[in-house]
Amino acid sequence: xxxxxxxxxxxxxxxxxVPERILRAIDRATIDHRGPEFQRLxxxxxxxxxxxxRTKSPVIIFPASGTGAWEAALVNTLSPGDRVLMYETGxxxxxxxxxxxxxxxxxxxxxxxxxxxxxxxxxxxxLAEDKTHTIKAVCVVHNETSTGAVSRIADVRKAIDRTKxxxxxxxxxxxxxxxxxxxxxxxxxxxxxxxxxxxxMLPPGLxxxxxxxxxxxxxxxxxxxxxxxxxxxxxxxxxxGFFPYTPATNLLYGLREALKMLLEEEGLDNVFRxxxxxxxxxxxxxxxxxxxxxxxxxxxxxxxxxxxxxxDGYGEVEFRKVVLDRYNMSLGSGLGKxxxxxxxxxxxxxxxxxxxxxxxxxxxMGLGDAGVPHRKGGVDAAxxxxxxxxxxxxxxxx
Numbered sequence: 001x002x003x004x005x006x007x008x009x010x011x012x013x014x015x016x017x018v019p020e021r022i023l024r025a026i027d028r029a030t031i032d033h034r035g036p037e038f039q040r041l042x043x044x045x046x047x048x049x050x051x052x053x054r055t056k057s058p059v060i061i062f063p064a065s066g067t068g069a070w071e072a073a074l075v076n077t078l079s080p081g082d083r084v085l086m087y088e089t090g091x092x093x094x095x096x097x098x099x100x101x102x103x104x105x106x107x108x109x110x111x112x113x114x115x116x117x118x119x120x121x122x123x124x125x126x127l128a129e130d131k132t133h134t135i136k137a138v139c140v141v142h143n144e145t146s147t148g149a150v151s152r153i154a155d156v157r158k159a160i161d162r163t164k165x166x167x168x169x170x171x172x173x174x175x176x177x178x179x180x181x182x183x184x185x186x187x188x189x190x191x192x193x194x195x196x197x198x199x200x201m202l203p204p205g206l207x208x209x210x211x212x213x214x215x216x217x218x219x220x221x222x223x224x225x226x227x228x229x230x231x232x233x234x235x236x237x238x239x240x241g242f243f244p245y246t247p248a249t250n251l252l253y254g255l256r257e258a259l260k261m262l263l264e265e266e267g268l269d270n271v272f273r274x275x276x277x278x279x280x281x282x283x284x285x286x287x288x289x290x291x292x293x294x295x296x297x298x299x300x301x302x303x304x305x306x307x308x309x310x311x312d313g314y315g316e317v318e319f320r321k322v323v324l325d326r327y328n329m330s331l332g333s334g335l336g337k338x339x340x341x342x343x344x345x346x347x348x349x350x351x352x353x354x355x356x357x358x359x360x361x362x363x364x365m366g367l368g369d370a371g372v373p374h375r376k377g378g379v380d381a382a383x384x385x386x387x388x389x390x391x392x393x394x395x396x397x398x
């Protein structure tokens with residue numbers, strides 16, 4: 001057996017590194033999920049999640065991955081054969097689209113080249129054509145994890161409103177919640193989907209639906225079958241801090257600790273600024289290397305991850321293997337139709353300047369080791385930006 005010293009750098013865009021204090025919070029005895037101690041835990045985490053989603057409406061917690069939260073959003077609000085308008089921002093939008101088809105819905109995909117967020121004008125045009133309101137939901141991925149492009153959720157809401165279309169508005173925030181500014185109530189979202197393993201800094205295993213009054217009303221008449229995913233089963237017990245079936249108690253311990261870190265200690269606005277800063281430093285490194293960022297519109301750059309195009313004739317699979325073998329660091333792969341064409345640098349979750357610089361050092365050394373054409377100096381460019389006074393950084397990133 002070969003021992004690799006030092007910590008493993010998990011720099012994929014989720015799951016992210018779990019802070020030690022969250023691991024320690026999870027590592028305690030399981031308690032009675034019908035007892036008063038659990039009730040306090042349940043009430044605390046459900047209240048804290050509302051602050052993260054920026055909503056006054058219920059937030060449902062499922063023991064599941066984000067894929068489960070996708071399904072819960074659809075089956076609680078829609079009926080067989082319903083039309084659903086979706087936007088092809090990347091691999092994960094495509095998976096949500098595939099799920100909708102398997103559930104017996106009729107999803108309509110607005111195609112794109114995977115280098116932009118959702119086009120609000122294109123969505124508006126489709127809804128304006130739907131004079132009889134047969135489209136029952138609009139589904140958009142906020143931060144497309146496969147591409148590093150962010151959709152402007154408030155703009156899509158305005159587009160829906162301009163058409164006076166009654167469709168429900170559903171948004172996937174799996175790789176943006178607690179990393180990029182998001183506002184469920186203010187932006188008029190009906191169902192927000194999220195998962196535990198990214199900005200919330202937890203292991204995989206919890207998924208979330210934040211739901212509006214309109215979405216709850218739709219669930220009363222929706223005809224898609226559901227049992228485990230039923231909001232109705234959850235809402236009643238949740239009011240008292242309980243769950244209708246056995247919850248993932250130990251992950252909820254970790255969630256409580258994560259909420260304390262995000263809301264009480266750092267503050268969400270500071271969390272977002274930190275992510276913005278590290279994302280800009282990463283992009284400066286990429287440009288200094290002479291490589292191209294996959295996201296084509298700077299206004300849509302992600303603060304959770306940066307997807308980097310490989311030079312022609314070079315594949316990311318071999319490059320990532322070199323980085324893993326030599327530097328014990330995992331980078332995100334290219335997915336779907338951009339497989340072996342991009343690598344992804346995750347810079348979200350429990351992250352600081354030295355973690356980022358270590359990550360970028362691994363990338364720069366790996367580019368050289370793998371023989372990928374590039375210029376040196378990416379780490380220096382990122383370091384210069386991070387070392388600049390805060391006011392200068394703000395001006396430089398504008």
